[in-house]
Amino acid sequence: MKCSIRRSLTTTAVALGLAAVLASCGGGGGGGGGGGGIGIGAPLPPTTAQLPEREALIARARALELNTPYVPPPGNVLEHHTSGYAKTMCSAVFITGIDPDVAAESLGYFVGPYDQRKNVGKPVVDRVKKEVRISIPNGPTLVARHFGSQGCVTLPAGRDDVLFTPVEVKSSLPDPATQPWPMGDVLPGDPPPADVDMARVNQAVDAAFGVPEAYTSAFVVTHKGRIVAERYMNGIGATTPLESWSMGKSVVATMMGVLIKQGVYKLDQPAPIPEWQGAGDARQQIKISDILQMSSGLRIKAPDDPDFDPNGTYPDHVYYYTGRINAFNYAATRPQQWPPGAVGRYRNTDPVLANYLVRLAVEKRGEEYLSFPQRALFDKIGIRSMVIETDPYGNFLTQGYDFMSARDWARLGNLYLQDGMWNGERILPEGFVNFVSSVAPAWAADKRPIYGGFFWINGMSSLAMPTSAYYMLGAGGQFVLVIPSHDLIVVRIGHSKGERFAASTLNKALALLTAAVPRVR
Numbered sequence: 001m002k003c004s005i006r007r008s009l010t011t012t013a014v015a016l017g018l019a020a021v022l023a024s025c026g027g028g029g030g031g032g033g034g035g036g037g038i039g040i041g042a043p044l045p046p047t048t049a050q051l052p053e054r055e056a057l058i059a060r061a062r063a064l065e066l067n068t069p070y071v072p073p074p075g076n077v078l079e080h081h082t083s084g085y086a087k088t089m090c091s092a093v094f095i096t097g098i099d100p101d102v103a104a105e106s107l108g109y110f111v112g113p114y115d116q117r118k119n120v121g122k123p124v125v126d127r128v129k130k131e132v133r134i135s136i137p138n139g140p141t142l143v144a145r146h147f148g149s150q151g152c153v154t155l156p157a158g159r160d161d162v163l164f165t166p167v168e169v170k171s172s173l174p175d176p177a178t179q180p181w182p183m184g185d186v187l188p189g190d191p192p193p194a195d196v197d198m199a200r201v202n203q204a205v206d207a208a209f210g211v212p213e214a215y216t217s218a219f220v221v222t223h224k225g226r227i228v229a230e231r232y233m234n235g236i237g238a239t240t241p242l243e244s245w246s247m248g249k250s251v252v253a254t255m256m257g258v259l260i261k262q263g264v265y266k267l268d269q270p271a272p273i274p275e276w277q278g279a280g281d282a283r284q285q286i287k288i289s290d291i292l293q294m295s296s297g298l299r300i301k302a303p304d305d306p307d308f309d310p311n312g313t314y315p316d317h318v319y320y321y322t323g324r325i326n327a328f329n330y331a332a333t334r335p336q337q338w339p340p341g342a343v344g345r346y347r348n349t350d351p352v353l354a355n356y357l358v359r360l361a362v363e364k365r366g367e368e369y370l371s372f373p374q375r376a377l378f379d380k381i382g383i384r385s386m387v388i389e390t391d392p393y394g395n396f397l398t399q400g401y402d403f404m405s406a407r408d409w410a411r412l413g414n415l416y417l418q419d420g421m422w423n424g425e426r427i428l429p430e431g432f433v434n435f436v437s438s439v440a441p442a443w444a445a446d447k448r449p450i451y452g453g454f455f456w457i458n459g460m461s462s463l464a465m466p467t468s469a470y471y472m473l474g475a476g477g478q479f480v481l482v483i484p485s486h487d488l489i490v491v492r493i494g495h496s497k498g499e500r501f502a503a504s505t506l507n508k509a510l511a512l513l514t515a516a517v518p519r520v521r
Helices: 054-064 079-098 100-106 114-119 196-207 245-261 288-292 316-322 328-330 349-364 374-377 406-417 432-436 439-443 497-514
Strands: 124-126 131-134 141-146 152-154 217-225 226-232 402-406 470-474 478-483 488-494
Touching: 079 100, 079 114, 079 152, 079 349, 100 196, 100 497, 131 217, 196 217, 196 226, 196 374, 196 497, 217 406, 217 497, 226 288, 226 406, 245 288, 245 349, 245 374, 245 402, 245 406, 245 432, 245 470, 245 478, 288 349, 288 432, 316 328, 316 349, 328 349, 328 488, 406 478, 406 488, 439 478, 478 497
Parallel strands: none
Antiparallel strands: 124 131, 131 141, 141 152, 217 226, 217 488, 470 478, 478 488
C-alpha cells in the first residue's frame, strides 16, 4: 500500500538548535495549529555540510547491501493510521487523563497523522468499557481498549480481546508521599547549594514554558541528584504518566543492562533469537551489541533512512505500532540487508528485538514477564508511574508505547549520571553506561557521531550542551538529557502539537542551566 509521507527540514531559531528533523509517516501532518510532526525525533546537526551528503550515505550502504528481498507490511494504510489514532486517544484518556478533544488535537501525530484524522469518524470514548472506537467510512471500526497495567491496545481485526492475560503490576515501594527524594517524592526543605544560580535556573524554566505553542507539559531539572526546579502544564502533575515515545528505547536498554548485570547476557554474544537458529542462518552473527546500537542490519523501511521514499509503501518502522501484530515475530523474521555492525540506521526492529530478548530471558527462568521491569528495575530506583504498553500478544513495545512521569524520567536519568549505581547498589554492570553513551561503530563509519546504545549523543552539538552529553529522545519533543559535565539531568516533555517549538525553547533553557551550575568535569 502507498503511504504519502511528508519529509521536511524544520529549522529552529537558535544556532545550536535541532536544525533538521526527518518527518515520518506518523509524524507528518500539521494543520489545526499542529505544525509538522517530528516523526522519529532524530536530531541532525545545524548544517548538512557537517555530515556526509545523503548520496554518500546511500552509496556506502548500497556497496555493503546483501541480495535479500524486501516485502512491505500488509494491510490498509488508513487502517494503520486509525489504529495508531485510536490507541493514542485511549492512552491519553485512560492513562494520562487528558480531555479527549485536547488529545485529538494535540497528541500522537507519529502513529496517527493529524492530517489523516479528518478522513475518519470522531473518536467515541466509552468510559464504561474503557475503550475508544473510531470508524472508517465504508470500512471497519478500530477499537483500542485499556488493559490496566498494560495500558491500551488496539484490538486485532475480528477479535474482541487481546491474545494474552493482562497482569496487574504493582510497586512494592512505600507511599512516595512518605519517602524522601529520590526513592519518594518528599523534597528537602533546605535551599539549594550556594553554587547553583537559582535566578538563572528559574529563567530556564520560564524559557521552557515561554512559547505557549510549544505545549510543554513538564520540565524537571536535577543537579547532583536533587530536584532544583520543576513546572507542569495545568492538569498535569509530578506523578502524571506522560506520553514519552522513543525514550522507551532507553528503558529497554536499561532492562538489557539489568540482565547483563545478572549474568544472563553479554554484549558481545550472538543474540539468541529462536527464529535465527536454523542451519546456515546468517542472522546468527548478529550480536546483542549490534541490536542495542541500531546496527543489526535487518531489512525494513523507516522514515529516517536516507533513501526513504515518502511516496512508497507504509514503513515497517511504524507498522510495529499500528499493525496489531506479534511484533516480536515480525521483527525476528526480517531478512538481513547488511552485515551486522556495518551500517547504522534508526529503525524500530532493533528495540523490538531487544524487548524480545528480555522476554526470552525472563520466561526461560520461570518468572512473570509483564511485571519484570517493575520488580527488577523500577522498584530499585523509586519509579512507580511507568506504563509499558504491549502488542495484542503481550509483547512490550518500548520502542515508543510507554508512559512515565517527568520525575520518574529524572530518576532513570540519574541512574545513568551515577554510572548505574543507586544508593550504593550497582544496578547496571560496570562499563554499560560508557557503552550506551559512546558512538556506535557503524554510525561512526558514516561520520555520524550521534547515536550510541539506544541513546542519542550530542556529538555534533545539536543541543546547547557539551558534546559529552547524551540523551533519551522521543517523538513530539520528549527529552531526558544526561549532562555529566554539570551533574545535570533535564527532562522536557510536551504534546506532539508543539514539537516544532520544542528544540528552540529547550535550547534556551539549556544555555541558562549550564551557566547556572559549575562545570565539574
